[in-house]
Amino acid sequence: MNPSPLVVLGMISGTSVDGLDAAVVQLTEDDDTLVVRLLGYHEGEVDEALRRRVHALFSPAESRIDEVCEVNVLLGEAFARTGAVAAREAGVELDLVASHGQTVWHQVAPGRTRSTLQIGEPSTIAERLGVTVVADFRPRDIAAGGEAAPLASYVDVLLFGDERQSRAIQNIGGIGNVTWVPVGGRADEALAFDTGPGNVLIDHAIWRLTDGTQRFDRDGALAGSGSVDQAVLGELLGHPYFAQRPPKTTGRELFGAQFVDPLIDRAERRGLSVADVVATLTAFTAHSIADQYHRFLPAPPDEVVIGGGGSQNPVLMGMLGDLLAPSRVLVHEDFGLPAVGREAIYFAILGYQALHGRPNTIPSCTGADHAVVMGNLVPGPNYLALVERVAAMTERTIRRVVIERSDQQDPPVSGK
Ligand SMILES: Nc1ncnc2c1ncn2[C@@H]1O[C@H](COP(=O)(O)OP(=O)(O)O)[C@@H](O)[C@H]1O
Numbered sequence: 284m285n286p287s288p289l290v291v292l293g294m295i296s297g298t299s300v301d302g303l304d305a306a307v308v309q310l311t312e313d314d315d316t317l318v319v320r321l322l323g324y325h326e327g328e329v330d331e332a333l334r335r336r337v338h339a340l341f342s343p344a345e346s347r348i349d350e351v352c353e354v355n356v357l358l359g360e361a362f363a364r365t366g367a368v369a370a371r372e373a374g375v376e377l378d379l380v381a382s383h384g385q386t387v388w389h390q391v392a393p394g395r396t397r398s399t400l401q402i403g404e405p406s407t408i409a410e411r412l413g414v415t416v417v418a419d420f421r422p423r424d425i426a427a428g429g430e431a432a433p434l435a436s437y438v439d440v441l442l443f444g445d446e447r448q449s450r451a452i453q454n455i456g457g458i459g460n461v462t463w464v465p466v467g468g469r470a471d472e473a474l475a476f477d478t479g480p481g482n483v484l485i486d487h488a489i490w491r492l493t494d495g496t497q498r499f500d501r502d503g504a505l506a507g508s509g510s511v512d513q514a515v516l517g518e519l520l521g522h523p524y525f526a527q528r529p530p531k532t533t534g535r536e537l538f539g540a541q542f543v544d545p546l547i548d549r550a551e552r553r554g555l556s557v558a559d560v561v562a563t564l565t566a567f568t569a570h571s572i573a574d575q576y577h578r579f580l581p582a583p584p585d586e587v588v589i590g591g592g593g594s595q596n597p598v599l600m601g602m603l604g605d606l607l608a609p610s611r612v613l614v615h616e617d618f619g620l621p622a623v624g625r626e627a628i629y630f631a632i633l634g635y636q637a638l639h640g641r642p643n644t645i646p647s648c649t650g651a652d653h654a655v656v657m658g659n660l661v662p663g664p665n666y667l668a669l670v671e672r673v674a675a676m677t678e679r680t681i682r683r684v685v686i687e688r689s690d691q692q693d694p695p696v697s698g699k
């Protein structure tokens with residue numbers, strides 16, 4: 284017997300802090316298949332003052348514990364507002380919220396205790412939206428010996444597993460990450476790791492070189508008008524991260540302001556134009572992705588499926604098409620997924636699985652000792668009804684995720 288569907292709101296703010304992504308989905312179980320119907324997608328604004336305070340937390344020299352404490356609650360309020368808009372536009376009552384929050388520190392390099400911190404207080408979200416919330420996903424995988432990333436691997440394998448094609452599912456957010464989905468979609472043969480920088484270096488360069496008036500290279504306009512400095516590109520690709528074997532993850536801790544600032548200083552001294560700097564950083568992102576595929580994927584993928592904000596940059600996409608040939612390059616939209624909404628949808632699924640007490644990780648991808656149920660529960664007024672509903676279903680294993688593509692009206696998509 285299949286249970287009635289649940290309506291779940293998934294939310295995340297990525298490393299770019301460019302907006303709060305919120306997806307409302309209806310999740311229906313059909314035996315071992317989870318059918319996802321997108322009911323609405325909304326990208327909430329982070330106001331400039333809050334964005335600056337979040338950015339300050341990324342720097343250990345600047346961040347203060349009273350700021351961490353306060354921004355945690357302010358982000359919780361911002362997520363709650365974004366989620367409320369998404370639910371209203373979708374015209375539904377929520378059964379569950381799954382909120383990833385905002386990563387402010389992710390420490391997995393050797394030498395210190397592995398740890399990760401996501402903020403955006405889930406209790407605030409539960410209080411404002413009046414519904415049960417699952418949040419704080421990553422620490423559980425860390426506790427099981429993993430790197431708590433990339434978490435998309437779990438859903439990637441269930442969604443993109445195919446009997447004929449191998450696929451590389453590439454996200455280009457602030458950081459780039461890939462999931463290798465082998466032919467047949469076997470989880471124990473999947474591989475996932477961060478490929479290196481996504482848009483983070485480009486964004487920082489633009490922000491600095493335009494004195495904070497622009498935040499990203501819209502449509503690759505600057506990159507397209509500059510030329511790539513091959514010597515600098517070669518040097519950047521020599522970074523030790525690229526030689527490190529997966530599983531591995533990275534973040535602003537490695538590829539952030541402290542990485543790109545000296546580079547810009549040098550470029551300015553050598554008379555490179557702003558466009559040349561941005562072109563070189565864009566090429567760096569594209570080459571690092573291709574380099575990591577050559578080094579670490581078991582074979583060239585038949586298909587590469589690209590999503591995240593970087594997929595909106597035609598210069599970056601053009602470079603990737605050239606470098607990844609003969610793999611076919613596709614985008615998330617080809618599979619019924621919004622370009623930048625994938626992760627919000629994924630967290631809805633991860634939260635749904637957590638509610639059912641079902642493991643929602645692939646240990647071979649995160650490096651953990653075993654699969655775990657990630658996510659802490661904040662019970663809302665509907666908690667007991669939820670528990671009653673899911674109690675009979677916990678033994679079921681979900682082996683496939685499909686995105687339902689309706690020929691009817693498209694769901695509401697709104698935001699910046
Ligand atoms: N039209 C566009 N042209 C170029 N870059 C874009 C465009 N739209 C989004 N981006 C890039 O994508 C980034 C946001 O991507 P996203 O997937 O939301 O990353 P994150 O998961 O880190 O938040 C922006 O900071 C920007 O660099």
Ligand SMILES: [Mg+2]
Nearest residue numbers: 297299301302
């Ligand atoms: Mg984002």
